[in-house]
Amino acid sequence: MNLEQRISSFSGLGKVLRSFTEMPFEKNSAQIGAYGIPPGFLAAMEEAETENPWFTRNHILQALRYWGEVLNKPNLERWLERYHPGLEKERTPKRVGVIMAGNIPVVGFHDLLCVLISGNHLIAKLSSQDVRLLPVLVKCLEAIEPGWHDRIELTTGEIENPEAIIATGSNNSSRYFRYYFGRYPHIIRKNRTGVAILDGNETAADLKGISGDIFSYFGLGCRNVSKLYLPEGYELKQFHEALLQYKDIFHHSKYRNNLDYYKSIYLVNRTRFLDGVFYLLIENELLTTPVSVIHYEYYQDLSQVQIKLDQQREQIQCTVAREELLPGAVKPGETQLPALSDYADGADTLAFLLEKI
Secondary structure, eight states: OOHHHHHHHHHHHHHHHHHHHHSOTTSOTTTGGGGTOOTTHHHHHHHHHHHOTTSOHHHHHHHHHHHHHHOSHHHHHHHHGGGTTGGGSOOOOOEEEEEOOOSSTTTTHHHHHHHHHTTOEEEEEOOTTOSSHHHHHHHHHHHHOGGGGGGEEEESSOOOSOSEEEEEOOHHHHHHHHHHHTTSOEEEEOOOEEEEEOOSOOOHHHHHHHHHHHHGGGGOSTTSEEEEEEETTOOHHHHHHHHGGGGGGGGOHHHHHHHHHHHHHHHHTTOOOEEOSSSEEEEOSOSOOOTTEEEEEEESSHHHHHHHHHHTGGGEEEEEOOTTTSTTSBOTTOTTOOOTTOOGGGOOHHHHHHHOO
16 A cells, blocks of 8 residues: 555545534434445444543544544645655555553544554554544544555554554553563653643633633543643633633533542642632642642743743643744644644654654
């Protein structure tokens, strides 16, 4: 399968996903075939939500909608342009093991895309939290291009005979991955999170966007904002009003359980917090937080924040701020809309696959 065929198949998958996410969900599984969507797509969504309540239908659709938008031929070609001519070079496919994360729906799809678009053989160990969605996407891809059938292995067990490893997990699991897979060429990712810098000049739209950066996927993604840097004297009332658009998150049972649990812990430990009813705000220097908790820290000068970000760059996936405040930062509301070249942990996955194995 040549590069043009690989690009065309993923572009075709994007078209299917756009059709699927735009279709009226009153339709049943028998009817959606008219959209070019294989049987089992709706069932996989329903099973995913049943098995993992964090994967709500809206969040699954959000993830699929994103991939439907980015998987188009012009976008794929722009992304891949800087990897020529290595990408077109004839090579023996390598068996690349990918240990998938499962914190948000289909979060491992970018690794799948990189392995396959580079012409390699994928052996994906599915997360126990997400065993339904990736297989149905693979079936869809194979329906578009049958040549993928012999290039993709999905498993919930051990990865057999890999020649390279890409693994995503926690700080603890990364040590396990290094112990078992350190002898192979590898990318091993740890915990990361998102931060946002405000200066008080944010528009209502900016604050609304940052609210989404915090609460999309319940805050479970590595690109979700968990820490706010605020100028001294910042009035939190306006920020609370922006967050209110997500107040219904309070009614999700697992989220509510986390909220109640951490609120009780903080009360017992006499930890000071601001109660936003459906979230807790705590002044704390730490970047990472539990679900339902947001940390914030005041600053006097932006240079102080930059120093702290530099010191903690190994823990930060993305930084959100207005362009005028921090050029090159992620714009408010766009943390869950990364470009294909926005590689997790800053490790260029495609360059690794083309140059290191």
